[in-house]
Amino acid sequence: MGEETLLYSDAHMTDEVREGWGPYQAMNTIGGGYQPACVPVLCLRAMWHSEPWRPQLGVTRSDTTNYHGGSSEEEIAALIGLALKIRLRPGGSTRFIDVEKGIEQPRTENPAQIPQLMRDPRSSPMIPGLEKTTRITREILVDYPNLSPSAATALVRAARLFQNGLWLADSVPNESWLMFVSSVEVAAVYWRDEVGDPEALIRELEPEWAARLDRTGDPTVTADMGKYWKRLLRATARFVDFIITHLPDPPVERPTMSRVEWTEEVLRKAMKKIYGYRSDALHSGIPFPAPMRLPPVTATHEDKAPIERPLGLTTGSQGGVWVRDDLPLFLHVFVHIVHGALLKWWNELKEGRGKAEPKAKK
Secondary structure: OEEEEEEEEOOEEEOOEOOOOOOEEEEEOOOOOOOOOOEEEEEEEEEOOOOOOOOOOOOOOOOOOOOOOOOHHHHHHHHHHHHHOOOOEEEEEEEEEEOOOOEEEEOOOOHHHOOOOOOOOOOOOOOOOOOOEEEOOHHHOOOHHHOOHHHHHHHHHHHHHHHHHHHHOOOOHHHHHHHHHHHHHHHHHHHOOOOOOHHHHHHHHOHHHHHHHHOOOOOOHHHHHHHHOHHHHHHHHHHHHHHHHOOOOOOOOOOOOOOOOOOHHHHHHHHHHHHHHHHHHHHOOOOOOHHHHOOOOOOOOOOOOOOOOOOOOEEEEOOEEEEHHHOOOOHHHHHHHHHHHHHHHHHHHHOOOOOOOOOOOO
16 A cells, blocks of 8 residues: 655745655656745655554553654655755655555545745745755665654654645744744653752853852752753753754854854853753743844845844844843754754664763763
């Protein structure tokens, strides 16, 4: 049995994959480049052998170990999209294949399943460069079947969240920020289970608070506070450590002004700030700062790349005010970091690594 499903994107795809992906083929639709909206760029052909369905007997508890919430088409599309840094989502099935009977039956695609990209054509893109020509290659997924089930599940979960972030960037950038942070967190949780001693974490992540606690004169206060806040501290530390460990090189094209300083110290502070905004958004309903939810602009005629962080010492918008130190970077820079970090981690998974050595407890 098998079926064909169209994969939609606003990027232009070259080449195709006819072999090397087991039951899958990704065939080029030979579409025109740079369409004004998302169009089918690939046709995913999937063939499988299925056994008769049997009821699940003797199950006493739920199991989400290998659950990522999507179909096999969504799984493959998300992985290709992550590899190429493009938007890529499946529509509905367009062909049913019965191998035993030698029948291939075309199907009308369900309009409700066609991906829709919401974007204001009058506004600059939040993530420049997604509408590009890119080449699909066999190497993208050739090693994917060799991953362990747990590694493959973590990778797909991260890839699907990354894909959601790309699709939401121009319409609801706040949710896009959340998706990208979550995609890193999924990878970071798989990468490192434990993060270290709670007191050491509070001294590393909140040095000013640790110093204030020390001034109480009670040597146990800082350690006790670390234990009290250990869950939040460990989540933050794991997120930041994953990014810094897998930090990509800076973008090839950069602006002449309002650059992000590409150092571990600066980017550690930026990632801590971003994770804090993510927590505020989820738990207090405070959106990411308004200036970080705006499309980037090109500041000078000489620059090919847009600025990497908001301009100005202080910015006020929508009832909020932010100083420069609280606006570390724009979304497109964070996407560059997240994408590069996830690709490095994916390569580690291919090599049988992908998990960090546990930190020694002090």
